[in-house]
Amino acid sequence: MSDTAGMRGARGGFRMGAHSGPAAKANDTRATLHRIGQWLVPYRLQIIIVLIFAVLSSAFSIIGPKMLGKVTTKLIEGLLAYYYGTGLLTDFDYMRRIVFSLVILYIFSAIFAYIQGFIMTKVAMDVSYELRDAVSKKMHKLPLNYYDTKSRGDVLSRITNDIDLISQTLNQSLSQLVTSVATVIGIMIMMLSISFVMTLASLTIIPLSFGVIAYIFKHSQKFFKSQQRSIGELNGHVEETYSGHVVVKAFGCEEDAIRRFDKINESLYDSAWKSQFISGMMMPIMRIIGNLGYVLVSILGGYLAIKHVLELGDIQAFIQYVRNFTRPISQMATISNTLQSTIAASERVFEFLDEDNEVQEKDLIQEEPNFKGEVMFKNVSFGYLPDQTIIKDFSAVIEAGQKVAIVGPTGAGKTTIMKLLMRFYDIDSGQILLDGYDIYDFSRERLRNHFGMVLQDTWLYNASILENIRYGTFDATEEEVIEAAKAAHCDEFIRTLPHGYHMMMNEESSNISQGQKQLFTIARVILANPKVLILDEATSSVDTRTESLIQKTMTNVMKGRTSFVIAHRLSTIKDADVILVLKDGDIIEQGNHEELLAKKGFYEDLYNSQFAYEDD
Template identity: 65%
Template sequence: MQIGGGGPKAKDFNKTIRNLGSYLKPYKVSMIIVICFAFLSTVFSIVGPKLLGKVTTKLAEGLFAYYARTGLLTDFNYMGKIIFLLIVLYTISAVCSYVQGYMMAKVSMDVTYKLRKNISEKMNRIPLNYYDSRTHGEVLSRITNDVDVVSQTLNQSLTQIITSVTSIVGVLAMMLSISWMMTLVALLVVPLSMSIVGVVIKRSQGYFKDQQKYLGEINGHVEEMYGGHNIVQAFNGEQESIEIFEKVNDKLYHSAWKSQFVSSIMMPVMGFVGNLGYVLVSILGGYLAVKKVVDIGDIQAFIQYMRSFTQPIGQLASISNTLQSTVAAAERVFEFLEEEEEIPETLTPIKAQDFCGNVTFKNVSFGYNKDKLIIHDFSAEIKAGQRVAIVGPTGAGKTTIVKLLMRFYDIDKGKISIDGHDIYDFTRNDLRAMFGMVLQETWLYNASIKENIRYGTPGATDEEVIEAAKAAHCDEFIRTLPDGYNMILNEEASNISQGQKQLFTIARVILANPKILILDEATSSVDTRTEILIQKAMDHLMKSRTSFVIAHRLSTVKDSDLILVMKDGDIIEQGNHEELLAQKGFYAGLYNSQFAEE
């Protein structure tokens, strides 16, 4: 995208405004109250200069009488009443301003809360292939940066729009009540001001859109690089990472610089135009005062009104720039909320109770992209309690099969069933509750070891957690750690080894006691001695349970009841270890090559 030009406008400005309006609709009464109080606050403050003008006029009359020696005295009693009235009006104005500010802050925070809640829920309903094509930082940017921009606008700019419009109308009425000629001169600067605002809006809108876009990109890059900084350093990728960062940061810099510069020149130019108006009004006002058409106090009040008239115009101009940034941010949020979701849940789900664990794949086809299939025509029959190994070269589709089984992705063709029931007859939560999964990549979060093992089984007692840890052969070394089971793992869990992380995730599955097990290279990150211990624990756990074991090391799956050999998305061989060796086919070749390497 080119930065030098005006940049693209919002795809649908009106639609975005309507979407925001739908979030504000439940707060219609609050918004009406806010508008009323903002109106009253502005009206009461507008009356002030007129009353101050009367005080100035009375004071001037007294001074003229003193020097002319006409015997007239300054009416301090009248001036005192006016000043008291001013204090009352300004107090009421301040109270109204406080009330509308309080209510608008609550509305904006409620809307912000709802937006973030909807985004969080939407994240769980979007297919995983959405995240496959986007960085985590880009998605997080919509929840944080973009929603914050919308929140600030709702909290500040909406009431400012109300007060600015009220001020413009009210001040214009007060100016006309003083002198239509002076008002006409003052209004001559408005077309010039509006043309400046129009040019600034047109130039800045595209830059604000680019600014939000590149902010999301740079957040995504930083998050990725920080998450894998050890790998980056190990492969000397720092320079490449810096170059990518500088490239995106440069685009962000230029778009942000241009958007801020174009919007910042507005106020100085508006100030210059406003000062020209003051000069013209002062000359005309002096002439009219000499001609006794207006009072001296009215000139003072008019100049105050004129400043109050140009100030809300400037505020509206500034708000217009803020709205461009808000619309760009809101558009990104609503685009995410309107993304295509997963296939809806069945309206008559089957409850997972007392299932044996028979699993059937029938002519299953799937591709992450519709144009390129990964699984072509997969069929297999797994009986309850069988230990099934899925083997094959990298990219054969082994992990994809279990992801389809748990409905992380939806199949394109075919059918997968458990005990004769189509997996689409279950809700996703009920279906996944039947599975226990140990992946090659571990996931732990910032909490104690005990809570990490208990994740997914929140009702488990401490004793049950310890028993699960013993079964996973990690109880002994947990007790040697500082604080034992209460030791807090940091965000990256870098204060324990990769093998220990894997043991915790295995203990987590043991504690969950699932109906069907999925082990995806579960022992790949531990040493040989630990692997033997874990294998014994797994053997005990897998008894009477349907188990899927994905492995590259064929020596770990020799005891499986059924071995499915995959290549290019299809099952090319199946049987037990002895049967497959006797066939002297693809599996035998893989096994013999690994045996030779060992």
């Protein structure tokens, strides 16, 4: 026994598990950007280097217009001298040196831009890798009720589409954003070096530009969020319809599936075109604002040239700077479109990462007990929702080595009892003991090592038959796998398949029958050789002859170990040592087959409803 027994009344308080950390506020752009920044902190040195190289690359390219302006000034001076009859005074050596210097500068600018892009791409890929790794690990830390309450397609969309968008933004837009910022700052410095007055005049477009960006960003963000949410819903519907297409066709529900798809697709279309239209207005508006600044600078520059305040070459250079100045601002405006989708996607990913983890307790019992298989339920209560109790004050004692059958109508709580035993869910109150040890004194992994479970719903993954049977017992040899397959009566037909045990299962495992899948999962449990067996409708998908063979095999496998058998076909559990009859989450009858029939109670009604016609 342990001190955790006194905590069972508060078990519902940690059904969802300990929180993994403070969650960001939903739909909080600033918090989301801060979270993205935290993922970039380990790469601050690389990012600083990228910033330096971006500044150098931009600086070398930015100096160009001013140097070309000097060449223009020299040419104009020479032409004016020729016009007034003083001879062509153009200094070609000076111009040659300027042009040569420009070539060198542009080469260095290209080299620095390449290095900057290489480092930034490496950082983006590393961050994306770590983010995917964190999401992958998080999947295995979440409690089962998270997946029970979330759409499969929505979860997959967060893991695939949303992370892909983040990766793409980090890889492409982030580097472009750094370059644009560096270019804006560099051009500002060069403009100030030419004329303070003209710089002030050109800067009048800055507040207007950023005001437009902020306004559009604010009003389009809600549509980008709605777009990402609709994509998740659409993925969920498509995935469910695709995986259940046989059922959809069998029940003639194609029209209903299409109508639901059209509804979600219409919602996606509505949010997508609004977000793209509003954000798409940014470039034309920015172009108009840029042209206004260009006209203003041209007029003012002409006036200053007439007054001999500025040289024509400087005016030419300044006009180029103004045009180049609006370009990175326009680029930042374009990037903001991508950033809006990325922020919406990031929120969804961070929401997933901030979900409560399954409680990971430490092993309170260090030595490994030599379990015999005695199981005791003491006043166990549980509900999937706090206000809906399914298991009500359930108590039972199962001796080591007994074969226990659990029967009852659908929804009585048969499978739920087994899920509580294996700690797929945590009980609200009571105790579950394994050989006198509270199951909460062990970590889930250590506890489940002693159980073997065969479910009605089979699960196989995209690997060979050998690897599927060996799943969970990875150190088993091929000979041991074959022996387990023989015990499950699937060795013979495996050898008739192409490549035998090395035949690859496809993603849906549709290249074998449902009954064959079930036999593989039974062979998997036999190979694991657990202390306690749990068979939840384990033979529901096999034919009568195969079921009979499996029953004989399982009888041998269950000798000497505690076994729980959940079955609707009562003919399969006649030889059970104890039959627990459940109704509404509690045991209403228990005993062996003959004893329960003699009571003429609920079990007899269940039995007669299935087999009375056979006795006639």
